[in-house]
Amino acid sequence: EPEVTQTPSHQVTQMGQEVILRCVPISNHLYFYWYRQILGQKVEFLVSFYNNEISEKSEIFDDQFSVERPDGSNFTLKIRSTKLEDSAMYFCASSQRWAGHGYTFGSGTRLTVV
């Protein structure tokens, strides 16, 4: 069964450093997403991406965050200057379309900011 692949599985970074989280969505999917989950809390939407541009973003997705699809397979989330409160699990997801199709999530990257 096709999978969404995320790397690394765990990343530790110092406060103020830049991090890039990487995702390989399912190849025939058109919509890409990033979500995050702080330990013990709900899964929160960050951003959706379609046709090489951001479709929708949440209040969490401020100027410190950016997304990119640098080639035909990868989808990345960059945090420019990490804060302690950015520590969370970050999940990438993809779908063929929204709503009428299921979303496939990756297994996540655990980001720890120290």
Added chain:
Amino acid sequence: DAKTTQPNSMESNEEEPVHLPCNHSTISGTDYIHWYRQLPSQGPEYVIHGLTSNVNNRMASLAIAEDRKSSTLILHRATLRDAAVYYCIPAYSGAGSYQLTFGKGTKLSVIP
């Protein structure tokens, strides 16, 4: 966004059917009803979705009330691997809004 209400937790014995309810009384006519689950330390996993008719797949069945204000996810024979948090999520089908809004879900425990 449509608001959902799910029990905080449920228990089931292994190999018995489980019915997980969800109320979504403010759902709009074009919202799909999605169900996802999250096993411990893993990402959310798609289970099933539907619009008006009941749906079946290899994982589960989804029963949608005629007025669409509630739905029930049915696991026909619970296994230990089904222990997870189950989320019921109305998903807007119109253009421009693609996010899934996760609530707290129902934590399902399966007793051997």
